[in-house]
Amino acid sequence: MPKPLLTLALIFAAGTALAQAEPDTAIDTDGDGLYSFPEVSAVMPEISADAFTTMDGNGDGLLDMEEVALAQEAGLMPVSEG
Ligand SMILES: [Ca+2]
Ligand SMILES: [Ca+2]
Numbered sequence: 001m002p003k004p005l006l007t008l009a010l011i012f013a014a015g016t017a018l019a020q021a022e023p024d025t026a027i028d029t030d031g032d033g034l035y036s037f038p039e040v041s042a043v044m045p046e047i048s049a050d051a052f053t054t055m056d057g058n059g060d061g062l063l064d065m066e067e068v069a070l071a072q073e074a075g076l077m078p079v080s081e082g
Contacts, residue, residue, distance in 0.1 A: 021065045024080050034062035044078060051076055 023033050027043045030036075037052045040063065055063055055071040063071070071077040 021069070023065060026080070034064055035068060036062055040077075047077065 023035070025031070027035050027039050029039055029042070037049060040047055040052060052063070053059075055067055055076050057067050057070065058064075068077060072079045
């Protein structure tokens with residue numbers, strides 16, 4: 001592979017690794033890019049309303065991808081496969 005293309009491929013690979021920030025469509029069923037408590041509990045019934053409130057850092061009642069990443073880091077939410 002020519003070097004410029006390889007560099008591009010590496011940048012693309014790095015971008016893919018960061019694409020953790022993409023909402024999981026299996027959870028985000030209404031596609032607004034945020035996880036509501038009903039959306040989360042449908043997929044992860046073990047997550048209580050209290051845990052959800054803990055994960056909802058800004059208290060808007062929805063989890064954005066940053067809050068999800070923090071929750072996963074804190075072990076409050078299982079990391080989805082794939
Ligand atoms: Ca949603
Ligand atoms: Ca929030």
